[in-house]
Amino acid sequence: METLSYRHKARERAAGSKSLAIIGVVASGNLEVLVERVLPDTQCQVDINTAAVGFGAVWEAVIADFVARRSPGGLKLSINDGGARPDTVALRLAQAVRLIEEDEE
């Protein structure tokens, strides 16, 4: 297991009013993302628990692109990773933000 954590400044607050969302599953080659609206509007934090050790540089690149493309201000994302490929991680992160962007019902 490896634990990684990244904190970024985000351009703007993530849309919507939901406070929490979850997507994906912890399985081999897959991952689960829990997203919570708990940070100041310009902050974004990503905490990762991963089964695959030694991929810090790729995680760093994936998270930096994610913040630049999606601007997830105010969000804390917690990832449980079962050794997913970076393309799967990027898709799940995008899906997590889309879920929390929806308005509370």
Added chain:
Amino acid sequence: MKNWNAQRTSLTERLADGSRYASGKTVEAADLSNFLQAVIRPGDRVCLEGDNQKQADVLAAALADIDPAKVHDLHMIQSGVVLPEHLDVFDKGVARRLDYSYSGPQAARIARMLFGGKIELGAVHTYLELFARYFIDLTPNVALIAAVSADKDGNLYTGPNTEDTPTVVEATTFKSGLVVAQVAEIVDRLPRVDIPGDQVHFVVEAKKPFFVEPLFTRDPAAITEGQILTAMLAIKGIYAPYDVKRLNHGIGFNTAAIELLLPTYGERLGLKGKVATRFALNPHPALIPAIESGWVEQIHSFGSEVGMEDYIRARPDIYFTGPDGSLRSNRAFCQVAGLYACDMFIGSTLQIDLQGNSSTVTTSRIAGFGGAPNMGSDARGRRHPSEPWLQSGKEADPDGQAPLRRGRKLVVQIGETFGDKNVPLFVEKLDALALAEKLNLELAPVMIYGDDVTHIVTEEGIANLLLCRDKDEREQAIRGVAGYTDVGRRRDAKMVQRLRERGVIRRPEDLKIDPLDADRSLLAARSIKDLVQWSGGLYAPPSKFRNW
């Protein structure tokens, strides 16, 4: 005095030698190796029918069993090297030289035998190219072919898997070559005649059907969300804006995902009847939901697909069928159709380099090309206009004079940036180049040349190479969709951003594709069983695809 009849004379001798083992045209299976030994001469060019799908397996086994002291140095010219026996003939010293096209299941062994010097390689061809050479400089002396049934006069019924047979027979029999067919049974009356009996010299009753592999069945259960995302990108970013009606799909999971998204995502985008209506395509089970939903008008096929027989028989408005009701396929004609009458090829590959060259060869596997290069290349002899062809031509040459400007076929490579076992799709240098150096080949086995590729689709986006104006732009456009592979991470971020602003690169968000749609619930069928239901019970999947 010049003898103008040497080939006819040789055929007459072979017929006489073969007749010693035959009753009329019929050869007993038990005598097959002795028969082949009698009619084949050392150094002959032999076309052992190994197609993409159907195999003359009984003839292959008999050929691998003959005495290399009597028959040797054969030059095998066959489109598919698929069965172990196809290579056993080289191991045993019966054959020496090989010209072929496709070698899927034997890809690793053929590589070992080339490195070991067991095989003298002519060239790896595309299907059409090899068929063309059958008529110019690789004309068979002997053709060993496969059919479903024969009558006593040698008329053949090939059933739905006609595939290469008419082409092979044409090149052989009309140039005084010898044609031998294996059939499952000899009957009084054939359902239809696919090959006339006067073109066939001998028939062996194998008493079992020829081997045929379900190569084109993709289980929807194995389609990933990443593949669904690439499929959405292709439909919204290429099929829709270019109005692609006439096309060919490769056999990978990405194109299977496209087929299964047409009735759902495609319908939602209002594209029914506007795109993907006419195909050069094998009977892909994954296309059943689109056909049943009224998307597809017509399909011509290279070969058939195991389990699709009854479905095809019940849909003659869609497929080409004979008076007996079953499919009539023809690889040569369908390849020509894919080359000249389709506006798009979209398929997967194993490696793409920085200029867009793509190859399925790795240093330990030489899979060959099959038909992809014919589908996936611009037809320079094409002269009829169509919307997608004209639009691509305009994008490639916006300042050209319209009536004199060539159109371009859309040649799309689609895949995820990391493939099977996390192997990157993008590489700085193709393994095909290393292989060419190692085997001292004049040509590296490139499947699709970069200058034919118009678009590359990955989960990161679409790179439109038609809009690239120089080598650097092309390289950065490719790096810009190469994700987190080494090639992708070495991109020039500023240049990639500029290419995105110009629409050379388009991300899912640029096309307003919602990542939440990248979900298996978007597939029209999520299992083989769903496909059976869509077909009204007509599709009968082979047992390896059944879990019920």
